[in-house]
Amino acid sequence: MSVGLALLLLAAQQPAAPPAKLAASLARIFGPGTRTDTLGVDTTTVLRVWHGDSLLGFAAVGNVIGKDQPITFLVAIGPDDRLKDVDILVYREPYGGEVAYEPWRRQFRGARATDSLRVGKEIRSISGATISVHAVTLGVRRLLADLTAWHASGAIR
């Protein structure tokens, strides 16, 4: 699949997000047969995902520090600005890898930037992964807000 190859080349210089993982993550979230292009907004690269001529949504990769390591995550939104999914691309901490589990990540689906996403309230925590849970929740909130704002301002469309 050429998209996979393009992503592979695109991400080859990015140790934080292995290309295969990024491609697999986008395929999982947006389905097969998509193509991707990129938009630069400030210092962030936004991935734009298409199926044929229809825009499926946007995605961006971010990093937040857990206890001492960056956690590399992806946030994807649909054209309606609703969060489609969150993915943990690389987890490097010794404890707290549970944030990568689907049952935890799924809590973010459908959220909008205006929605409240607080640990212990809308987002259930996981014992022994508290630091990572807080870090990723904060990171997702910020990236979701950025993507939504850029979409509203026309920086991404």
Add this chain to the structure above:
Amino acid sequence: MRSLLRWVPLCAVVTAPELPLGAQERTTLGGYGEVHYTNATGPATPGAVNFARFVAYLAHTFSDRIALRSEVELEDAKVEGGKAGGEVGLEQAYLDYRLTDWLTLRTGLVLVPVGIINETHEPPTFHGVDRPAVDHDLLPTTWREIGVGAVGAVPGVTGVSYRVYLVNGLRADGFSAGEGIREGRQEGRQASFANPSVTGRLEWARPGLKIGGSFWYGGSANADSVLGTGSFAAPVALVSADARYDVGAASFRGVVANISLSDAAAIDARYTTTVGSRMAGGYLEGAYDLLHALAPASPQRLSAFVRHERYDTQADVPAGVTRDASFARRVTTLGLTYKPTWNTAFKGDYQWFRNAGGAGEHEVLSLGVGYQF
């Protein structure tokens, strides 16, 4: 490439846009600590205050895959030659080599992965000023030994992770009737490797729920000519299970553990002790966040909790040893934990220490402050 619309044609190679960079070499600081006020003698007499733990966390990232993590602990605020109390120790220090999500190699002084508190011991993570008594007398926290191992997520099964280590063994000459295997720990201090031991843990996590099972198996004879010079002479076999569950304003946790010492008779004869051949027990704890109802919008927490512990370090004794019923203990703790942020805690509790022998029963009032960052 700032604010420039960039189109990556299929199959075409263009300069890669910048995605955020990950780990670069750097050093991180952190820490946790707890101050305690305890009064075990009632309101008529003065209590005691103690800076129980001050721990500095130091980590260094060498590459995206290799990192050092360490904790240096000062107990009781001060260590002075010739005076009792106070301890400086390395609580953990290991190198992690992350190969994949399901395999990280770990080498160094590691926390033995049994129970809840041993690995997750930062004061804001547990209720009560002091750690549960089970996590002192039965599971000897903070239990750390030197070794090598592997940790990671179990591939193909969502929510399951493992840790398994080969570490130095316990030493039977430290075992006691009241604190079981506690003083048999070597804690990385010129430790004997006469009895390589294996320990591990399997964990299953869902939002709000974590269930774990742990084991330790290894000899403790330390090549003693009486106890045996084999690697697994005087074996210690530990199994434990634990669960943590949060639902709405309520949270629950529980731990059970069983330790078998099949050569307890020989150990007792060799060191003139009355160490049990089996130690067992556990606790159940329930907590309710009062602010959940009183101030639903608040990110703060004020939890009332109750914990009941039951354990016996002489659950079974070898032939010829008389059981001391005062080792069959029950501890009930009632208290409050106020957490203005998730990583700071103000605590207060009242504890009833009881035992089947009725000896030395007492009650303790404790207040404490704890933090982590």
